[in-house]
Amino acid sequence: MRFSESLKEATNHSWELSLNHPFVQEIVNGELPLEKFKNYILQDIYYLKHYGKIHAFAAAHADDF
Missing domain, CATH: 1.20.5 (Single alpha-helices involved in coiled-coils or other helix-helix interfaces)
Structure with missing residues (x-):
């Protein structure tokens, strides 16, 4: 496994939380x-x-x- 892949795996939970944050979702949906x-x-x-x-x-x- 490459170093960057191990970092991505280690931070996957935080990444998902960030992508699904209500503020981000409002931007994505044009509702902010x-x-x-x-x-x-x-x-x-x-x-x-x-x-x-x-x-x-x-x-x-x-x-x-």
Whole structure:
């Protein structure tokens, strides 16, 4: 078994849960309310902004590449 196959097998349960999450299913079925999507995007922007800051801080203080 290849390494990637063993990883896929080990995470199969989580993968299935993610694919069948109500939010994802609403997107797939075209039933996701616009306000719910807007809220998701705003949360994602907030997260990515701070995630980027943390990585920039870490990179600036790293001893090597």
